[in-house]
Amino acid sequence: MAAEATPNPPTQDAESGGRIPRVGILMGSDSDLPILRQAFEVLNDLGIPFEATVASAHRTPERVARYAASAAERGLEVLIAAAGSAAHLAGVVAAHTLLPVIGVPLQGGAAGGLDALLATAQMPRGVPVATVALDGAANAALLAARILALKDPGLRERLAAYRRRMQARVAEADRRLQAELAQIPAAVTPPGDPAAWQADGVPTAAPPADAAPTAAGIGTVQAAHPAGAAADRLGAPGGVAGSSAAGARGPGRGAAPGAAGATGRQGEAPVASGRAGEAAVATGQEGEAPAATGRAVAP
Numbered sequence: 135m136a137a138e139a140t141p142n143p144p145t146q147d148a149e150s151g152g153r154i155p156r157v158g159i160l161m162g163s164d165s166d167l168p169i170l171r172q173a174f175e176v177l178n179d180l181g182i183p184f185e186a187t188v189a190s191a192h193r194t195p196e197r198v199a200r201y202a203a204s205a206a207e208r209g210l211e212v213l214i215a216a217a218g219s220a221a222h223l224a225g226v227v228a229a230h231t232l233l234p235v236i237g238v239p240l241q242g243g244a245a246g247g248l249d250a251l252l253a254t255a256q257m258p259r260g261v262p263v264a265t266v267a268l269d270g271a272a273n274a275a276l277l278a279a280r281i282l283a284l285k286d287p288g289l290r291e292r293l294a295a296y297r298r299r300m301q302a303r304v305a306e307a308d309r310r311l312q313a314e315l316a317q318i319p320a321a322v323t324p325p326g327d328p329a330a331w332q333a334d335g336v337p338t339a340a341p342p343a344d345a346a347p348t349a350a351g352i353g354t355v356q357a358a359h360p361a362g363a364a365a366d367r368l369g370a371p372g373g374v375a376g377s378s379a380a381g382a383r384g385p386g387r388g389a390a391p392g393a394a395g396a397t398g399r400q401g402e403a404p405v406a407s408g409r410a411g412e413a414a415v416a417t418g419q420e421g422e423a424p425a426a427t428g429r430a431v432a433p
């Protein structure tokens with residue numbers, strides 16, 4: 135294992151306009167580039183200088199080791215390593231640095247990504263890799279940004295603004311959905327004051343009393359919405375997917391045979407709401423429009 139470099143030097147370079155890269159991205163092959171471009175977009179949008187390089191843990195192991203071992207002394211603060219198939223890249227990188235390493239397992243290959251997921255995530259004790267979802271390059275960039283934002287108030291504000299834009303897209307998606315549902319006779323508007331949660335997609339009003347789970351533990355419309363909202367507030371795609379699943383579960387049970395008509399119909403609404411959340415996440419993952427100024431730095 136290579137010796138770790140001295141603590142990071144300052145990363146702000148006034149003369150070069152702050153273009154000293156803070157995030158280093160490695161990918162196992164240039165065939166991985168289409169997915170990694172999502173990380174480029176996010177980092178660019180957040181104004182985080184980064185560098186990226188192709189380096190394979192198997193084809194060019196010395197190159198990977200040299201890169202990782204020198205990363206900290208070159209001023210890099212977080213590394214992202216993406217690879218598919220037998221994806222040992224992130225683990226090897228983590229073995230050669232004390233910087234935080236975020237692994238991005240990539241789909242493709244004979245095992246459809248499960249091979250890469252396990253190879254990236256199942257690290258032995260002592261050598262941590264923070265693994266995001268399959269093809270989760272955008273989230274890797276966002277996680278890197280959160281790490282950097284711990285000591286960077288300006289970046290923290292840019293992250294907050296990023297999330298506000300994502301939430302605005304959720305609200306807009308839901309507005310479109312509600313407009314469509316208004317044309318469908320069987321669709322019922324979710325109870326409560328829509329204005330209370332239309333602004334940002336997050337319900338603020340307390341759920342009505344009849345939102346409490348029934349004796350059978352059946353969630354109702356009102357119970358499903360706050361769950362989704364909490365996940366949305368976290369801004370975590372995984373959480374949103376979870377909330378969507380919860381929303382689907384609640385109404386599915388609510389609409390079970392024998393359920394009161396009103397409850398059954400209410401139960402349909404949150405499914406739509408859950409889908410709206412998913413759609414918004416999907417649009418969020420499309421990323422923000424890249425800023426005009428490029429910030430990528432050649433390694």
Ligand code: AIR
Nearest residue numbers: 162163165190192217218219220221
């Ligand atoms: N890979 C390259 N060296 C080691 C690994 N695991 C991965 C790449 C890519 C996949 O193998 O990250 O996802 C296929 O690479 P290629 O170059 O054959 O397209």
